[in-house]
Amino acid sequence: MAGRLAELSLRAIRTVAALPTSDVSLIARRLYAYGAAPFGRDAELAFGPGDNALSVLGLAPGGAVRERLAQPYEASTHPGWLSFRRVGRDVGETPDCKLYVSPRPEALADAFPVIAETFARLDVGSFKVGRGAAGLLRADKIVAYFDDPDHLGRVAVALARALRGAPPQGAAFTAEIAGDGLLSWGRDPCPVAGAQPQSWRSWITDRMAEAIVAVRRPGVDPTPAVSAHLAEQGVRDWVMA
Incomplete structure (x- = not known):
């Protein structure tokens, strides 16, 4: 593995x-959330409470970006997210992979209209x-879905050019594309009959949490043992999707 996101994941x-707990679910949640920007006074002042944060992105009702997106997209709200789906796009499509766009929170006002x-x-x-300050402070704050990896690649190339110089935050456990972690990608695991669907990051952090509890030793770097444990389960390039 190489690159900033691989280093971030390790x-x-x-x-x-190193946390003093063997609670697998807690460890998984902490892995998943790793890299989020801290919520402090600066973030509260910058984003405001609740969905007021969307005004920073131009996505509040009547905002310039929201108006620009109104014709090609239908917007819908979900817990923690504001989602956009292309008008007329088959809702039965299952996207094959996803693109993460991860600028630092302070760069969002300039970066998001370009995105x-x-x-x-x-x-x-x-x-x-x-959605909200918490949603914009997380590393995986902007996620686009694709059923064609070549299409994802074309969009990533365009964004790498358009966002050159934007400071990256970077989403751990995704595969780096460009911008020192600004752009990365992942592919969700195939759904299992009878099981709740999981994203790639949720799926891999669950398994990493189990591995950490199984193999960590005091004073020993856990990453080789965790990687070996995952490899035994058939997960080798775990920074990839």
Whole structure:
């Protein structure tokens, strides 16, 4: 593994493995949330309470970006997310992979209009944006969905050019594309009959949490043992999706 996101993922394992707990679900949640920007006074002042944060992105009702997206997309709200689906797109489609766009929170006001314009211009079928300050502080705050990896690649190339210089936050446990972690991708696991669908990051952090509890030893770097434990289960390139 190489690149900033691989290093971030390894650091996440080391940091969370040092927590004094063997609660697998807690460890998984901490791995999943690793890399979120802290919620402090600056974030509260920048984003405001609740969905007021959307005004920073131009996504509040009547906002410039919301108006730009109104014709090609239908918007819907979900717990923690504001989602956009291309008008007329078959709702039965199952996206094959996803693109993560992860600028630092302080760069969102400038970066998001560029991101939204690129998604609209290049016919991205659906995407979602974190709601509220907590949603915009998380690392995986903007996620676009694709059923064609080549389409994802074209959008990523366009965004890498358009967002050059934007400071990256970076989503751990995703595969780096460009921008020192600004752009990355993942592919969700195939759904299992009778089981709740999981995202790639949720799926891999659940398994990493189990591995951490099984193999960590005091004073020993857990990452080789965790990687070996995952490899035994057939998960080798775990930073990839």
